[in-house]
Amino acid sequence: MSAKHKISVTLNGKKIEREVEPRLLLGDFLREEIGLLGVHHGCEQGVCGACTILLNGDSVRACLMFAVQADGAEITTVEGIGEPGNLHPLQQSFWDHHALQCGFCTPGMLLTSIDLIKKYPLENDEQIRHGLSGNICRCTGYQNIVTAVREAAPGLRAAK
Amino acid sequence: MKPPAFDYVCARSLDEAIDALGRRPGEAKILAGGQSLTPMLNFRLAHPGMLVDINRIPGIDAIRDDDGGVRIGTLARHRAIEVSDSIRKKFPILTAAAAHVGHLAIRNRGTFGGSIAHADPAAEWPMLALLLDAQIEAKGPQGARTIPAREFFTTFLTTALGDAEILTEVKLPALPAKTGWGFEELSRRPGDFALAAVAAIVTLDGKTIKDARISMGGVGGTPLRAPGAEALLRGKPADAALFEQAGKKAAEESDPSNDVHATADYRRHLVSVLTRRALTSAAEKAAQG
Ligand SMILES: Cc1cc2nc3c(=O)[nH]c(=O)nc-3n(C[C@H](O)[C@H](O)[C@H](O)COP(=O)(O)OP(=O)(O)OC[C@H]3O[C@@H](n4cnc5c(N)ncnc54)[C@H](O)[C@@H]3O)c2cc1C
Numbered sequence: 449m450s451a452k453h454k455i456s457v458t459l460n461g462k463k464i465e466r467e468v469e470p471r472l473l474l475g476d477f478l479r480e481e482i483g484l485l486g487v488h489h490g491c492e493q494g495v496c497g498a499c500t501i502l503l504n505g506d507s508v509r510a511c512l513m514f515a516v517q518a519d520g521a522e523i524t525t526v527e528g529i530g531e532p533g534n535l536h537p538l539q540q541s542f543w544d545h546h547a548l549q550c551g552f553c554t555p556g557m558l559l560t561s562i563d564l565i566k567k568y569p570l571e572n573d574e575q576i577r578h579g580l581s582g583n584i585c586r587c588t589g590y591q592n593i594v595t596a597v598r599e600a601a602p603g604l605r606a607a608k
Numbered sequence: 609m610k611p612p613a614f615d616y617v618c619a620r621s622l623d624e625a626i627d628a629l630g631r632r633p634g635e636a637k638i639l640a641g642g643q644s645l646t647p648m649l650n651f652r653l654a655h656p657g658m659l660v661d662i663n664r665i666p667g668i669d670a671i672r673d674d675d676g677g678v679r680i681g682t683l684a685r686h687r688a689i690e691v692s693d694s695i696r697k698k699f700p701i702l703t704a705a706a707a708h709v710g711h712l713a714i715r716n717r718g719t720f721g722g723s724i725a726h727a728d729p730a731a732e733w734p735m736l737a738l739l740l741d742a743q744i745e746a747k748g749p750q751g752a753r754t755i756p757a758r759e760f761f762t763t764f765l766t767t768a769l770g771d772a773e774i775l776t777e778v779k780l781p782a783l784p785a786k787t788g789w790g791f792e793e794l795s796r797r798p799g800d801f802a803l804a805a806v807a808a809i810v811t812l813d814g815k816t817i818k819d820a821r822i823s824m825g826g827v828g829g830t831p832l833r834a835p836g837a838e839a840l841l842r843g844k845p846a847d848a849a850l851f852e853q854a855g856k857k858a859a860e861e862s863d864p865s866n867d868v869h870a871t872a873d874y875r876r877h878l879v880s881v882l883t884r885r886a887l888t889s890a891a892e893k894a895a896q897g
Contacts, residue, residue, distance in 0.1 A: 450615045470616030470659070473650070492609065493647035494714060506687075506716040512646040513717070516616055517639075517661060563712060581798040582711025 455519040459484070460528030468515045475499045475510030477518075478525060486526035486555045490584070497583030500556035501525050507563035526555035529562070537607070538562060541600035542593070549587035556583050561597045565604050573598060611649035615658040619665055622747055622774060628660045629772040630749050636660055638774060640683060640722035643714050668776065669719075671695065676782030682721025682775050686710070689720060699740065699780055701789040701807060705732040711799045721775045724760075727767050730801040730826035732793075734761060738831045739807045739823035740780045748773035761830035784819070787811040788893025790886030793825075794878055796869065802826040803870045804878035806858070808886035810846065812894040817841045820890075822854070822883060827862035827875050834858035837883065846891040855884035 452467040459482065468477060473492075478484045478501070490496035492511045499510040502524040530536035535543065538558055548554045557580065564570060564579040576594050585593060619625035629636045635657035639645060648654040662668065662683060669683035671692050678698055680689070689695055690706035709715055709723075709732050723733040724744065737744065742757040749772050760768050769775060793805035805825040811818045820841040822834040837857040844850055864875035 450613050453616060469613070471611040471613050471649075473610070473646075476610070492650045494643060494710075497711070497713065500713050503716075507713040508717045509643075509713050511650065512642050514616070514642075514646075516618075517642075517663065560711075560713060563716075567712065578798050579712065582713060 453516045453519075455516060457518050457520070458522040460524060466515075470514060470516050472515045473511055474501075474513040474515045474518055474523075477515035478510060478523070481515075484525045484527050488552055488555060490552070495582075495584070496553075497556040497560060498553050500559045500583065502559055502563065505563075505566075507560050524559070526558055529558065537603055538565075538596070538600045541596040545592045545596040545599065547588065547592040547596035553583055553585040553587075557585070557593055561600075562604075565597070565601045570597070570601055609650055609652055611646070612652055612655050614649075614656055616661065617658065618661045618663075621665055622662075622668070622776060625660050625662055625665065625774055626748055626772055628658070629774070632658045633771050636772075638662055638725070640725075641685065641718035643710070643718035644722065644726045644728070662774070673698075674779060678780050680720050680778045680780070682719060682725075682777060684720045686715035686718050686720065686723070687712070690715060698782070701739075701791050701809070702736060704789075704791050705736055705793075705807070708732055708793050708795070708799075708802070708805075714799070720778065724778065725767060725769060725775045727761050727765050727830065728801065729761075729764065729828055729830050730803075730805070731831075732802075732805065732825065735805060735823045735825035735831035736807055737778060737780075738833060739809065739821055740783075741821075743779040743781070744775060745777045745779065746770075746773045747776050752776070754779075758833070764829040783809065784811050786813070786818075786894050786897055788890040788895070788897060790889035790893075792882035792886045792889075794882065804862075804864070804875045804882060806879060806882035806886045808883065808890045810841075810887060810890035810894045812846065812891065815845050817844055817846050817891070820854075820887070822858055822886070824858065824862050824879055824883075827864040827879055829863070832862060834861045834883070836861050841887070846895075848888070851884045851887040851891075854887060855880035855882075858883040 456465045478487045488498040490498040494509045617628045637656035639659040639661045668681045670681040672679045686709045737757040744755045793802045837854040859876045859880040862879045864872040
C-alpha cells in the first residue's frame, strides 16, 4: 500500500478535496468516489474515447491519468455541460439528429467534439470524421454523430 | 484491469526528479504524458515501484528558436508542436506529422520527449529525430550529456538513456537553404500507429541533389535511416526514375516483420512506394524554396 495524497479539484465548477492512492485512475476516481457515472471506461488504454473529459478545457482520457495528477485542475464531465431540461447546444443537437443509441460513447463524443470545435475549423464532414476517429461507437454507424456535430458547430462558435 | 500499486513523487525540478529516480534504481520510472506508460500499467505490463511525475517541473515544455534551429523541451505536448509557429516555419515536416500522432485527446497530453524516450519504432517523433539529426540532451546523476539521434535508439523500445537519466531537451539543427521535405504514412485508421512511414528531406543545388536523407518508421526494431538510398541520390539530377530506384533501395534497407496488422512483404512494398512519394514531394518543395 503506498501513501495517500491529498488533492483539491474543481469538478464541474465545485471545489472538492479528497485523499487518493496514487494508482487510482482519474476516471475511477470520478466514477467510484464522486459518483459521476457519465465517465465511461471502455478499453482502459486510450483507444475507445468513452472516458474523455475536459481537463482545464482540453480533452483528455480519464483512463490515462491518475487522480493524484489532477490536483489543482478544473475538470468538466458530461454532467457539467448540461442537464435534462437545460441541455448543452451540442447535446440538443445529438437529440435532434438521433446521434446516439445505447449512449455508452456519448459523453466522450460530446466532450471530444467541444474541444474539436474550439481547436479546428472542421470545414467538412471528412474533417469531423477525422477528429472523431479516436472515439468508437458500435451503434450508430457515426452518420448521425457527424451530422449533429456539423449542425451544432456554427452556433457554438458564435456563442463564444 | 487496474494499475499495480506504486509510490508517487511529484518532482518540482529536474534535480529533484533525478534524485528520486536515483533512490530507487531500476524501480522508479518517469511519468510524462502517460499516454504510453499508463496503458502498460493498466494492463500490468509494467510494475514500477515508483513513478516520478515531471508534469509540474517549470520550463521543460518550452519550444525555443536556437541558431536557426529549434530546441524542444521534453514536456512539450504533441499539440503544442502541432500549433507552434516557429516549428511551422522551420520544420513544417513536424507540423504535418503531428496530425498523425494519435487523436486530439492524446495530443493534448502526450509529450515530445516521452515519445522519443518510449522509442516506439512506428512513432512519428523518433523517426523525425533521426531524420533531422537531432541532438538529444539528457541529465542524470553524472551530469548532462548530448546523444546524437543515430546513437539514441538502440533496440525495440530501448534507448541509450540510463536508469536515472532524464531526457531534457531535443535540439533540431537548422536545415540548409533549398531544402524540401516529404512525410508519408500509411495506417489502417487515422490515429493508429503507422504500418509504415517514410520521411525525407532533399537539398537541391540547381537541379542536382546536393543532399538527401530518408528515415523509415514501423519497419524495424528502431526507426531506420536508409544510407544506401541516400548515397544513391547524392550528386544526381532529381527525377522520377531516380526516386523510384531510391524507393527500391530503401525497401531493401528496411527490416520489417510480420504481425497481425501486415506482412513484412507488404510493409517492404509500402517503403518503396512511400519513399518515392516522400522524395518527390521533398524535391518539389526544395525547388520552390
Ligand atoms: C490511443 C493512442 C494512440 C496513439 N497513437 C500514436 C501515434 O499514432 N503515434 C505516436 O507516435 N504515438 C501514439 N501514441 C502514443 C503517444 O504519442 C504517447 O504520448 C507517447 O508515446 C509517450 O509520451 P508520453 O509523454 O505520453 O510518455 P509516458 O507515457 O509518460 O512515458 C513513456 C515512457 O517514456 C519514459 N519517459 C517519459 N518522459 C521521459 C523523459 N523525459 N526522460 C526519460 N524517460 C521518459 C517513461 O518512463 C515511459 O517509460 C498513442 C497513444 C494512445 C493512447
